[in-house]
Amino acid sequence: MNARRGWIEVVCGSMFSGKTEELIRRLNRAKIARQRVEIFKPALDTRYHELDVVSHNANSIRSTPIPIAQEMLLLAGSCDVVGVDEAQFFDESLVDVCVQLANRGSRVIVAGLDMDFLGKPFGPMPALMAVAEYVTKVHAVCVCCGEIASYSFRITASESKILLGETDSYEARCRPCFLDGMREKNTEPTSAAAKH
Numbered sequence: 001m002n003a004r005r006g007w008i009e010v011v012c013g014s015m016f017s018g019k020t021e022e023l024i025r026r027l028n029r030a031k032i033a034r035q036r037v038e039i040f041k042p043a044l045d046t047r048y049h050e051l052d053v054v055s056h057n058a059n060s061i062r063s064t065p066i067p068i069a070q071e072m073l074l075l076a077g078s079c080d081v082v083g084v085d086e087a088q089f090f091d092e093s094l095v096d097v098c099v100q101l102a103n104r105g106s107r108v109i110v111a112g113l114d115m116d117f118l119g120k121p122f123g124p125m126p127a128l129m130a131v132a133e134y135v136t137k138v139h140a141v142c143v144c145c146g147e148i149a150s151y152s153f154r155i156t157a158s159e160s161k162i163l164l165g166e167t168d169s170y171e172a173r174c175r176p177c178f179l180d181g182m183r184e185k186n187t188e189p190t191s192a193a194a195k196h
């Protein structure tokens with residue numbers, strides 16, 4: 001029997017919903033309890049800082065940027081707590097890596113976007129939620145109406161799945177305001193058509 005019991009926690013929601021704040025809060029409490037903590041983020045997430053995990057309200061914690069999830073298996077050793085931010089940017093192998101870490105006895109806390117800018121499930125997040133012992137969905141405030149927001153509405157024209165950004169490119173929106181925005185986008189003339 002493994003003496004240490006591991007498990008997986010997922011913190012998910014839209015942009016600005018407080019995922020990173022909640023991740024940092026849990027990791028700091030583990031540090032106060034003198035647990036060994038390792039924190040990772042995908043190397044492509046250079047939005048606020050190369051190394052730190054940084055929340056929209058400027059809380060931060062040092063992390064190790066990694067290009068692929070498998071690196072966690074080497075770098076996390078047998079630490080007590082493993083934190084992962086921006087998990088949606090990793091590929092599906094993140095799920096197996098988190099399961100292996102939890103099976104080794106680590107508490108694994110994963111934060112990430114559950115949906116992309118189209119409202120579709122994002123990367124490994126749905127599968128992570130399935131294998132997690134605990135799932136916390138946090139909510140932002142809809143910038144249009146003040147209701148709780150579950151969607152990240154993209155306000156720029158890019159259609160690529162990955163587009164780093166913050167309030168320059170995204171708004172937190174509730175379901176009706178997200179749908180209104182998507183309808184408006186789809187009925188807007190394209191910039192090329194607008195020229196004629």
Ligand SMILES: Nc1ncnc2c1ncn2[C@@H]1O[C@H](COP(=O)(O)OP(=O)(O)O)[C@@H](O)[C@H]1O
Pocket residue numbers: 013014015016017018019020021022054055056057139140141142143172
């Ligand atoms: N529309 C919004 N709804 C809620 N919080 C917002 C909003 N816009 C900005 N914020 C700020 O974002 C903080 C949460 O940031 P963060 O934890 O980085 O969120 P996430 O990681 O989910 O994007 C809030 O405490 C608040 O200061």
Ligand SMILES: Cc1cn([C@H]2C[C@H](O)[C@@H](COP(=O)(O)O)O2)c(=O)[nH]c1=O
Pocket residue numbers: 014015016019020047112113115116117118152161162163164165166170
């Ligand atoms: C919806 C959506 C978001 N992104 C990017 C934008 C940000 O850089 C991160 C999310 O950060 P947060 O901590 O949750 O605010 O993801 C993207 O690339 N594609 C999308 O569809």
Ligand SMILES: [Zn+2]
Pocket residue numbers: 142143144145146147173174175176177178
């Ligand atoms: Zn709304």
